[in-house]
Amino acid sequence: MIGNMMRSSQFFISTQKEAPADAELISHQLMVRAGLIKRLGSGLYSWMPLGLRVLRKVEAIVRDEMNKAGALELLMPAVQPRELWEETGRWAVFGPQMLKIQDRHEREFCFGPTHEEVITDIARKEINSYKQLPLNFYQIQTKFRDEIRPRFGVMRAREFLMKDAYSFHASHESLENTYQLMHQAYSNIFTRLGLKFRAVKADSGAIGGDGSQEFHVLADSGEDGLAYCEQSDYAANVELAEAIAVGERVAAKETMQEVDTPKQTACEDVAKLLEIGVERTVKAIALMAAEQFYLVLLRGDHHLNEVKLTKVAGLSDFRFATEEEIRGHLNCPPGFIGPVGVAENVKVIADGTVALMSDFVCGANKPKLHLTGVNFGRDLAEPMIVADVRNVVEGDASPDGKGKLSLCRGVEVGHIFQLGSKYSQAMNATYLDEEGKSQVMEMGCYGIGVSRIVGAAIEQGNDDKGIIFPLSMAPFSVVICPIGFHKSDAVKDAAHQLYQDLLQAGVDVLLDDRAERPGVMFAESDLMGIPHRIVVGERGLTEGQVEYKARQQTEAQNVNLTEVKNYILSQLN
RNA sequence: CGGGGCGUAGCGCAGUCUGGUAGCGUACUUGUCUGGGGGACAAGGGGUCGCAAGUUCAAAUCUUGCCGUUCCGACCA
Structure with a gap:
């Protein structure tokens, strides 16, 4: 009987005062302390009854909006045969992140990290005609990715719950339509979940394809950097947010000179020594790609963006040069290298911002020396390649020309892609068009990290007492805390009646009927993040009143016992 | 894959240097008192000290190997 499961004495509540030492993120600590999850191994978590209630609520909203x-x-199936992955070449591409297993016949399988291959196989077998299109299939399923470094509890677990959808189309317009539909559905989902989120332009990474956007829950602890414009709707993952170089190069005023920098190898230290701003310095990063040695020039205070760099012609497989390679090509140890006087066979790539600099400071290619007053076209050739290869910084011009960029951090909880024909082509998923001609299907794919959402929501909602869940995903909507439940019949009867009334009104209510002290009941319900609390005590009952407090409020208020049910219902909307 | 840390009760930790009865807090059980923010007192239960080999009269402690885990870096829908 479900009602019994909503009494604390019959439910399973397992809270802890201390979090495991390895839980560094607040959401991870609170999920363990509140007894939502229990760790089995690295990146492997059991969802305990309380946590599963939360997960199921998230799942239900996702399912509802997808439908x-x-x-x-x-x-x-979670387990997929190797042959399917060989068709797209991803058995090798996915690499060690894929958990590979063998059956008793020594046939090879993987535990699915994603399902493009399986769904495309279904599509090519089931879809023959344009009349069947478009179609959008989804599942909510456990995936496994053997992450290099699992951490943050369910936020970067190896086994996790994901909603993944795949759409099939007879035209690009149809794909765009569904993509927009999914964009809207995702916005609806995160809005209903009560989360602060933002959709941003994204790199499509190993999944491949053209257009893609990520949905991020905003949180300072997020693993992704986001750039957005307050004055417009531009927003992008820092991985690909465009850095716009503004203005023109100023004419040279200084002459080039060597300066002693005996210990200064980092731009910041050089700037400090010379008493100039670090934005006057240029750093050189040495790379190797296809046997070619490169120097990438960045302003001293900027950071290299490796995703952008791989998009520069010839650098798709770059790596950082070793110290020997640096000495071999420049005859100088790292820390003092620069673009002036380099040999013909060194290719120089200047970031767009550097290309506009004049009278800058850089390494001299001689130990313990830097150069000041350096200018392109005079002291060294104009850079062979000018490209945007840096991370944007706070205050950069927005690429749409409508203001300035701000930065924040987010947890990626959703990603939508226009895949195009990458998988349908490789796996020969075709249909017959109106003219009876065979055509390759267009595909889209749309993922949501269901289990990750729970962690992300707690990152966004917590205080020193514990979790503050949005109502939409709280394990229980209301908790009734009777004081002296086992001593006072009046308290017992009132609490029980209220519990029954709320149950009958369809409210997810938890009756704390344990013989615990009030402090324990309060501390635990706060830790678990239950949004609404009603305290029933003998003291108030003599006045016909009970006490109500919302989780995020500090002050409680008295409500008439006769009105409390309707009051709660109004709080729940 | 490279470098560091840690494995002792469910959780958090001491004990290891200097070998000699396995401890503390919390959680758990029982009882009494208590009863509006993780209460007090008392009495209890719970451990192959990660695994294996070695040194020794004797190993949580010393040696070697392995395993797990974690942090940093590289890497990553």
């Missing part, structure tokens, strides 16, 4: 957007739920 509303016309997607069809199915469920694919």
